[in-house]
Amino acid sequence: MTSSDYWDEDTARRFEDDSADMFAPEVVEPAVDMLARLAGAGPALEFAIGTGRVAIPLRDRGIPVQGIELSQPMIDRLRSKAPADAIPVLAGDMATTRVPGEFSLVYVVWNSIGNLRTQAEQVACFRNAARHLALGGRFVVELWVPGxxxxxxxxxxxxxxxxxxxxxxxxxxxxxxxxxxxxxxxxxxxxxxxxxxNFRYIWPAECDLMAELAGLRLEQRSADWLGAPFTSESESHVSVWRKPAER
Ligand SMILES: C[S@@+](CC[C@H](N)C(=O)[O-])C[C@H]1O[C@@H](n2cnc3c(N)ncnc32)[C@H](O)[C@@H]1O
CATH class of the missing domain: 2.20.25 (N-terminal domain of TfIIb)
Structure with a gap:
């Protein structure tokens, strides 16, 4: 049982219009550039994949992408743009759902990890990311700094x-x-x-502890997808943790 709000039919129908600024090429492309670089040959797994704002262009770069998504109405919207054989998606909770296979990259963007509203579930989400990663693979989180x-x-x-x-x-x-x-x-x-x-906010340092509990090490943190330095003034961060390359 998840603590996340469920994105119902009404929310899913309005989602892309209400958030048009997040679908602008100048927002999406830097994210896809960095994720493509980190994924290498892939495959990649997106937690809370939504309607495919990032997954579809990442797939268009030739990287196999799969997803986990709680909301069936959001999956239905994704399906109107990308069939199941192009981007397979499992309906479920990103803290607990297991997708078969190993991934070079697992990512959760646009503050979506905050949709899990307990610390225990957020820790479970880091652990679930680590479970899906191949040795040396990376977990990327895009998250705002609480205001x-x-x-x-x-x-x-x-x-x-x-x-x-x-x-x-x-x-x-x-x-x-x-x-x-x-x-x-x-x-x-x-x-x-x-x-x-509704959300539960997390500081970057708390994310690092969650990553450590999951056996992941911080590799880099920037303020945005273009690599701007993360400072005390930054309002968001893109953080990359790595699973050790050897056991
Ligand atoms: C802001 S949207 C982001 C969608 C997509 N990642 C993007 O960047 O466009 C947040 C998404 O998180 C999903 N979500 C919320 N809680 C979740 C959970 N516990 N497990 C999986 N997906 C979840 C919602 O259904 C919604 O599709």
Whole structure:
């Protein structure tokens, strides 16, 4: 039983329109470039593969890609773009689902590891990644740095976008590391639609401990897919942990 929110039919139908900026070539291509470099000949496995935003272009580079995805409506959207023999996907929880085979690369992007809302499940996710890796293989996580520096004492919410058609803010519980992203989207008829998603935030150092528990070693950490240095000002990180090349 997972703690993740389930992405239902309605959410899946709206997903690509609501997140159009994440599908822009300037966002996707640097991620695919780096993942392709790290995968070598592959194969690669994406946890929480969604509708294939990254997996499809990675497959187009000639790297065999498989996926694990909790939401059947998201898998159905992926299937309308890539058949099962091109990108096989197992429906299941990324913390526990086992895909047959060994992979040179396992990756989970766009903050999706935070969808697991307990520390135990996040540790299990690192262990599940390690279980799928060949010796010397790599686990890559793209994750934001919790925006808590922008949370003044006494306040519970941090806005992350305020525009004409979208107001988004995160609320945090600093004791449990639980958070919720709230979205108000203006519709063409002038009314607004509310949506939310829940997450557990993780600091980079906590990720490193989870990796160590899974037998993985940090190889590199940058602020983005282009390799910008990770600093105290960075708002996200792309981290690469490696499974030792020998037992
Ligand atoms: C923001 S989307 C990212 C999709 C894709 N990785 C991308 O970059 O476009 C998050 C995805 O995580 C999936 N998800 C959430 N919890 C999950 C879990 N425990 N196991 C597998 N997939 C999960 C959701 O169903 C959704 O498809």
């Amino acid at each position: 808590i520096r922008r949370l003044p004492p006494g306040q519970k919410a941090v806005p992350f976008e305020i525009s004409d058609d979208h107001v988004g803010f995160d609320t945090y519980d600093l004791v449990t590391q639980q958070g919720t992203s709230h979205h108000y989207r203006r519709l063409p008829d002038g009314t607004a639609r509310y949506g939310f998603s």
